[in-house]
Amino acid sequence: MSSSSAIIHRAEQVLFANYARYPLTITKGRDCRVYDPDGREWLDFTAGIAVTSLGHCHPKVTVAIQKQAQRLVHISNLFYTEPQVALAEALVAASFADRVFFCNSGAEANEAAIKLARKAMGPKRFEIITxxxxxxxxTLTTMAATGQDKVKQGFNPLPPGFVHVAYGDMDAMRQAVGPQTAAILVEPVQGEGGVNVPPPGYLADLRALCNREGILLMFDEIQTGIGRCGTLFAYEQDGVAPDVMTLAKGLGNGFPIGALLARAETAQALGPGTHGSTFGGGPLACAAALAVLETLRDDPWILENTNRMGQRITSGLEKLATTHTVIRQVRGQGLLIGCELTVEARPVAEACLEAGLLLATAGPHVVRFMPPLTVRDADVDQALDIFATVLGGIHEAARA
Ligand SMILES: Cc1ncc(COP(=O)(O)O)c(C=O)c1O
Known part of the structure; x- marks a missing residue:
């Protein structure tokens, strides 16, 4: 097998340079550990950006994929398949929703949600507040929905019909709603934008506003869903349900799949010919996702562990903050935790990688801890030790 650096060199000759990748090639993974071609081990607290939530190569998911691959890999949505129906039944049973549409990624799920909102609310109510x-x-439309200018640069003109208001600010939200509003689309906890937790009651206030105005409440649970925040869906913690929800990331534990969920009266707006996907809801993806949902349903320890380990990481980081002034704030829910620094996050993540710990960033100053939901005490303690050593180095360098 080629070495990590040889593969990186080959990659530079043939791949688009659109990702700011870390200089590391991964060949295999098990639980929360991954390995390079030389067999060196890393503790993986990125979980493939909140995707491999049951750990790498979870045996039940692997067996489900193997079995389904021997039976039927693809047939398209010209026909019915039992894995697709069974997965939709499991999602409906576990959520507020009555109907499910399957696609292949988070962006596709949100794209479908935006189409659904426009179709369901009619031509006069076309605007979506994010x-x-x-x-x-x-995608162009989900980028237009995104409230971060940096991702949009160079891609204008973007599809119109999106308004952005400050996250957590109900007054701004109330003022933004008008006769043209179709829906409000929010993440229950913002992931990529810096792991931002809204003020208590925000989701309930949004629900009340949408009820009063007769508009749709749509939750993007692509990052927060499937147990990441300590309940199957993050909205459960606020005791409110949306009208529409999108999922992806953890749903397939690494097998690409996205989903749009809605109540029946909303879902009926997308009739035959209005939307579709050749690969969406393929039997292989659905078999993988069904194994994920069944594992979470049958083993309550996983969600309990998510909350326990989330607290262990949060209190470990807060303790570190008392001696390391480079930590500005620790925030998050379950095992989606952001550690905001006074320095740039990327070099800190790079130094952690050198020391054997994989971490992702969320914006320029936030390091994100999002290990598999099955992570153990000893893994968390090891990660915190490495992080403390790396931050200690920054402290020393700043003093010198
Ligand atoms: C909240 C949220 N929505 C949508 C997306 C887009 O998902 P994908 O990369 O699968 O298209 C992401 C990805 O990070 C996300 O975190």
């Missing part, structure tokens, strides 16, 4: 610092995807 929030600043939100992230909803990289």
């Amino acid at each position: 929030t600043t610092q939100s992230f909803h995807g990289r």
Whole structure:
């Protein structure tokens, strides 16, 4: 097998340079550990950006994929398949929703949600209100929905019909709603935008506003859903339900799949011929996702562990903050945790990688801890030790 650096060199000759990748090639993974071609081990607290939530190569998901691959890989949506129906039944049983549409990624799920909102609310109500610092995807329309200018640069003109208001600000939201508003689209906790947790009651206030105005409340749970925040869906913690929800990331534990969920009266707006996907809801993806949902349903330890380990990381980081002034704030929910620094996050993540810990960033100053939901005490303690050592180095360098 080629070395990590040889593969990186080959990649530079043939791949688009659109990702700011870390200089590391991964060949295999197990639980929360991954390995390079030389067999060196890393503790993976990125989980493929909140995707491999049951850990790398979870045996139940692997077996489900293997079994389905021997039976039927693809047939298209010209026909019915049982894995697709069974997965939709499981999602409906576990959520507020009555109907599910399957696609292949988060951006596709949000794209479908935006189409649904426009079709369901009619031509006069076309506008969707989203929030600043939100992230909803990289297609032209989901980029327009995203509340971060940096992702949009160079891609104008973007599709119109989106308004952005400050996340967590109900007054701004109330003022933004008008006769042209179709829906409000928010992440229950913002992930890419810096792991931002809204003020208590925000989701309930949004629900009340949408009820009063007769508009749709849409939750983008692409990052927060499937247990990441300590409940199957993050909205459960606020005791409110949306009208529309999007999922992806953790749903397939790494097998690409996205989903749009809605109540029946809303879903009926997308009739035959209005939307579709050749690959969406393929039997292989659905078999993988069904194994994920069944694992989470049958093993309550996983969500309990998510909350326990989330607290262990948060209190560990808060303790570190008392001695390391480079930590500005620790915030998050479940195992979606952001550590805001007074320095740039990327070099800190790079130094952690050198020391054996993989971390992602969320914006320029936030380091994100999002290990698999099955992470153990010893893994968390090891990660915190590495992080403390790296931050200690920054402290020393600043003093010198
Ligand atoms: C909240 C949210 N929405 C949408 C997306 C886009 O998902 P994808 O990269 O699968 O298109 C992401 C990805 O990070 C996300 O975090």
